Each structure stands twice: as C-alpha cells, then as structure tokens.
Amino acid sequence: MKLLSASLWLSLLLPAAPAAWAQANTIPSQPHLLVKGEGARTVMPDRFTVELLVKSTDLQPDVARSRVQGNVEAVLAAFRRNHALPASVLADNLTIQPDYRYSVQGKQEYLGTRVSRRLKGSFGTTGDLQAFLRAVDASDDLQISSMRSGYSKEAALRGELKAEAATQTRASAKQLAGAYGARITGLYSISDVAPNFAYGVQAGSWPRSADMVTPPSPPAPAQTSVEATGSRGRESIEAGPITYTENVYAIFLISDGT
Incomplete structure (x- = not known):
C-alpha cells in the first residue's frame, strides 16, 4: 500500500486528541496523519x-x-x-x-x-x-x-485541558507513524474545531478515547438540592459535578521511515 493511501486510512483510525487554535480548512497534498486529542476534567461547582x-x-x-x-x-x-x-x-x-x-x-x-x-x-x-x-x-x-x-477557575482549567489535548495529539501521531514504519516530518495545522474533510468523518462523529477503553467510573459526588418557594410554586436546582472538555485536531506531515 502506498504511503499516501495509508495515511488517509490512518486518519480514520485515530484515538481521540483535542485542543487547538486555528481551524484547518485544507489538507496537504503530501502524506499526513490527522489526529484528535481530548482533555476532560470533572469538578464540583463553586x-x-x-x-x-x-x-x-x-x-x-x-x-x-x-x-x-x-x-x-x-x-x-x-x-x-x-x-x-x-x-x-x-x-x-x-x-x-x-x-x-x-x-x-x-x-x-x-x-x-x-x-x-x-x-x-x-x-x-x-x-x-x-x-x-x-x-x-x-x-x-x-x-x-x-x-x-x-466553576470559578474555568478559564484556567480550559487552558490546561487544551495543553493536555495537544500533548495527546503528538503522542498519538508518533505512535501511529511508528506502527506504519513512517516518521513525522512536521506539523501542518492544529485547530480546536473538528475539520470536515472527505474522510467520511464529520464533526461530532469522532470516536472518543472513553469509547475504546472505559475505566471504572468514580462514585458520583452527592448532589445538593436548592429549593425556592413563591406564588408560582416550587422551583429547584441541583448542584452536581460539571465536566469540561477541550478538543484539538492536528495534521502532521509524514514520510517513509526508510
């Protein structure tokens, strides 16, 4: 199989990897890997x-x-x-x-x-x-x-999650390139918006890491009910955990390892 054809298939098989800043609206003509990274954290609201x-x-x-x-x-x-x-x-x-x-x-x-x-x-x-x-x-x-x-530290947390997602894209690309005997020659683009290319993969349909390996879920924190009364009856709100997620999509250029 030619390396260019292989690279197109690899982009469909990638584990997730999120976070980025400028959307890639074009794909390179040379062989490449498209990977997604994901950073997620669950916190209690404050x-x-x-x-x-x-x-x-x-x-x-x-x-x-x-x-x-x-x-x-x-x-x-x-x-x-x-x-x-x-x-x-x-x-x-x-x-x-x-x-x-x-x-x-x-x-x-x-x-x-x-x-x-x-x-x-x-x-x-x-x-x-x-x-x-x-x-x-x-x-x-x-x-x-x-x-x-x-969550009062949401902005800082999202920055950390983007960095984690970007790191995940680099690790995923390196692993995949090695598995196919290829090497990474450079970064073509990175974005926090899912690309919509002719790969058969649309934004929102990317597989998530959690879909491939599902660790045991931690016990859910106890929820607190807050109630108000008034002429319109009872209103309530529950304060439960909040999950923040950041995604990064990166295209890495590759070449034969030989």
Whole structure:
C-alpha cells in the first residue's frame, strides 16, 4: 500500500486528541496523519448564580417605576445579607415600554407602561444561595428567571485541558507513524474545531478515547438540592459535578521511515 493511501486510512483510525487554535480548512497534498486529542476534567461547582426579573405595569409610569425600584432594593439587600460575591452582583438599567394584551375578541388592549429590570448575583456556597432564595418573595412582579452552577477557575482549567489535548495529539501521531514504519516530518495545522474533510468523518462523529477503553467510573459526588418557594410554586436546582472538555485536531506531515 502506498504511503499516501495509508495515511488517509490512518486518519480514520485515530484515538481521540483535542485542543487547538486555528481551524484547518485544507489538507496537504503530501502524506499526513490527522489526529484528535481530548482533555476532560470533572469538578464540583463553586459558583451558584441566580438571575431575577423585576417588573411592573401601570397606567401611571411613575407608579410602575416606584414598585420596580422597591423590589430591586429588596433584592439587592437580600444579596448583601446572604453573602453574594460583591463583584458578581449586577443590575441592568430600567427598561420602559408600552404593555398590551389581546382580548377574547382578538383586539389589542393597552394595559399601561411596563417597567422592568434584570438582576444577577452569584454565591460561593449552596447554603448562601438557599438562604437568598428563601428571603425572596417571588411573585408576578419579582420572578426568578434562572439558576445555574459554575466553576470559578474555568478559564484556567480550559487552558490546561487544551495543553493536555495537544500533548495527546503528538503522542498519538508518533505512535501511529511508528506502527506504519513512517516518521513525522512536521506539523501542518492544529485547530480546536473538528475539520470536515472527505474522510467520511464529520464533526461530532469522532470516536472518543472513553469509547475504546472505559475505566471504572468514580462514585458520583452527592448532589445538593436548592429549593425556592413563591406564588408560582416550587422551583429547584441541583448542584452536581460539571465536566469540561477541550478538543484539538492536528495534521502532521509524514514520510517513509526508510
């Protein structure tokens, strides 16, 4: 089998290997290996963010604004009392617009001026978030729009995972080249976006390392439930582990080892 033909088949057989920076939109005409590297890490979240919508509609705009302002001040006070991270607390500017509804006859009816603001804050523990939610009197005018968990060192972690994935591509390429009696002569391209070439392999269909060798799964950390009550009933969120993954796709030029 000619080396060029062999290289095309090798690119289909590679174990995974992720992380990169500029997508390769072309392939070299000379023999090459296309490999994927993958870096993954599971962590427990240490940031718990809640977003709220404060709104009010009234025929008198100042009445609506006053209600919204009162609710905003109550939410900001609850953030402070329950140890929200100061830099995370944000309140958008007032939004003012006309409010309408449709009658049974399908006619548009003017309700008044709608005033609204969105607020957001993060907590370092689920206990603080739970205390905040208990302190908020949710209603049609003060709604919890979302709650989510995160990891404070996500950016640094993703950088580490990219480096791990890049290292994995080099090791995979070296192993494959050696198995076919070839040697690597250089790096042609590297990307963190899966290439879409005429290999029969599309983005998202690459095999993962975990699909080839599956180690025993570690016991899942206990999950913590956080509940809030309000006029719309019970809302809950679970703080479980978060898995971050970074992929790298690299094309290495090869030649006969002889």
